[in-house]
Amino acid sequence: MPDAASAAPTSIDRDRLATLFAAERARFAEQHPASRALHEQAGGALLSGVPMNWMTRWPGDFPLFARAAQGSHVTDVDGRDYTDFCLGDTGAMTGHAPAPTLAAIAEQSARGLTLMLPTEQAAPAGEELARRFGLPLWQFTLSASDANRFVLRLARQLTGRPKVLVFNHCYHGSVDETVARLGDDGLTVEPRHGNIGPAVDPAQTTRVVEFNDLAALERELAAGDVAAVLAEPALTNIGIVLPDPGYHDELRRLTRAHGTLLVIDETHTLCCGPGGATAAWGLEPDVVTIGKPIAGGIPTGAYGLTAAVAERVLAGTVWDAADVGGVGGTLAGNPLQLAAVRATLEQVLTDDAYAHMVAMAERFTAGVQETIDSAGLDWHVTRLGCRVEYMFGARPARSGGEAAAAFDAELDAYLHLHMLNRDVLMTPFHMMALMCPATSVADVDRHTAAFAEAVAALTG
Missing domain, CATH: 3.90.1150.10 (Aspartate Aminotransferase, domain 1)
Structure with missing residues (x-):
């Protein structure tokens, strides 16, 4: 290091x-x-x-x-x-309080806040995210933390592997597997300082490497047990740490070589442009997660899938238990949220x-x-x-x-x-x-x- x-x-x-x-x-x-x-x-x-x-x-x-x-x-x-x-x-x-978002919220509020039913706002919101990020199929959650949690579950299901790889001092919300740090020896995984009551020792669920350390990344992926790399395109919660030239190309090459899904968390890096770093830097993730600003302040999150990943997810869905399988939330994808997402993306973050x-x-x-x-x-x-x-x-x-x-x-x-x-x-x-x-x-x-x-x- x-x-x-x-x-x-x-x-x-x-x-x-x-x-x-x-x-x-x-x-x-x-x-x-x-x-x-x-x-x-x-x-x-x-x-x-x-x-x-x-x-x-x-x-x-x-x-x-x-x-x-x-x-x-x-x-x-x-x-x-x-x-x-x-x-x-x-x-x-x-x-x-952006005016277009407020107008959409007021209009939808008079028609109902949460229904457990889709509305006409749903598809346009997904289509706009698809246009910006290049991933065609989307689902909505109540936070980016939820989006990350659900995606890691799906990654384990699709790959049959138990672990996730994250970067030292990353931030992915309140996801258990990500509240971990690299030990002082540069190899072991420990609970991050302040980690409250971890469900299990994060060494059982998580591999951690330093951002920009390609040798460590390749070493950890070679173990063959990593379902997904969950990555911010640039670290933002420990100060801004930018990727080295060519780093993302190697990250993509190595994840593909080792059969690992690449999940890009754009929640903070939406600052890079309308399609985040994914669009600005030409990244090719299997999954994108996002949250925070896309509904103008209404709690929201979302995750987008490539067509290939979506096909595998659908093939493995247990339809008669889809509401109790650990992916969901009664209020997720509610009409108020989707109206706010559509207005914010189409009229505010232009x-x-x-x-x-x-x-x-x-x-x-x-x-x-x-x-x-x-x-x-x-x-x-x-x-x-x-x-x-x-x-x-x-x-x-x-x-x-x-x-x-x-x-x-x-x-x-x-x-x-x-x-x-x-x-x-x-x-x-x-x-x-x-x-x-x-x-x-x-x-x-x-x-x-x-x-x-x-x-x-x-x-x-």
Whole structure:
């Protein structure tokens, strides 16, 4: 494995950082009294005072409580207006409350929300996904996690093999087999840090290799027990880690050579374009999974199959038990979901929208790079379509392990809190920004100014 991309940046005075962070904590508390009060009140009914535990993972002594969101902006309960580059960690990549999606939701709501019956919205939604990704046959779920879970079951059925292969520090939602990490020896598989009550030791279900490590990939596939490789085209949840030139060609060649299905999870890499990295990079997966933004905020997921894989799935379907075989969900494919998917894909996440989003991401990247260069910092910025991330290392990481080694928790927390106090929302788990169709030049420049101010405070 290559050396780590970087240790904690040596150019940052840690005592100065601690002083700045303490000042930002005090400023946050002063600016957000209503959020503090609501969090204290919610503690009587909600575990940790939030509806989902990861909502505590924002910097500051309590989470920000939102009141409304529109386009690229969020308003909190204290009346502060934020430029939103988090966008629901991709779930709101459409921008908040896009008008075409809202109209479709309102129209369908009056006709029924869930029926266990198909409607006229179903086929057009599938046809649009097929057009974008090149896989002809689709099914709908309630999340990308569900889509990944179901596809792994199908892969085991089709291949008769027990294991899945994933990449170190990948993210595929709450799928048991993927909440695993590579051991320090580079060979063993362990539960990932924070893995809650794993059903079984993930070493029984999962093989893990580093992204871009073709030798390790070939070694693990050669065992002959891998039903599917579940891959993000680029890692995005440990910082953006891009594939080496030719990596995806070899990934496809090796999976075919070893009789393993290739599943591409486009949930985050939909930022690459209307058809994700699959279309933008000419990938040839057996299955595509996706979720989050394709219904404009309505919970959804989907998976698409090649004709050959679909034929095998149908041949093995136990029709009289299709509702209890581990693939399904009573609310999956409901009319409200499909109406939202169709409107969002056809009218919101359009080619023109992507052109604008990429242009904003390019401007964002240039502003960050100029600040880094002017300050002489050993940081870097990486763009993936309309997604941008800055990280604390002199060069981009080539693997999840490298990216994790370059992480600086104290510096990350300070930058996030500095941004929040200047009304800029970044994805809370790392310094990632996503553009939406409503993102403006003013939004981008607000971040650039706040970032420059943070860097000046750190280095001045």
